[in-house]
Amino acid sequence: MFASTAYAMATNGGGAAGQQNPYSGIIMLVIMFAIFYFLLIRPQQKRAKQHKQLVESLKVGDQVTTAGGMHGRIAGLQDDIVTVEIATGVKVKFNRSSIVAAPGQNPGN
Template sequence: METLVGLLPIILMFVIFYFLLIRPQQKKQKKVQQMQTELQKGDRIITIGGLHGTIFSLDEGTLIVTVQDGIQMKFDRSSVREKLNED
């Protein structure tokens, strides 16, 4: 019984750590992955490097982004940080 009481603070710290740090990060990562799979031609995006552009074409793992003056660049889908709203 004393061993269980001695381990209780460690177990409690792990539970708190899970709910405050690990679980929110997993939810955020899942949301980003869903956004990356739902990308479509014509979507305005921002890459993790800060490049703003519009999706010209895409396939399973890559996409071609059109930036200023019609310049096209090829990126992995995982390099998209966020999709901009059409507002």
């Protein structure tokens, strides 16, 4: 049933082959790029911007979560280094970029 319908639709009454829009390939590429942009590129740029704001707004005393899952309070800040106190008297140094969440933020978003 479907094969005969598809065959009937493929033939053009025995005449010349069907004419296609010469721009259809370009239009499809533009549509595919738009889909990739709105589903992949744009959300990634948004997350990167939010992370950059988070890293720049860190201050001593903030509760933070690192990319490795360590929770603690910021005890010191340098240019690219954050010292996090994970227990009383236990301080660990991390790169600023490894901080993924601060108070009021969900690290999964």
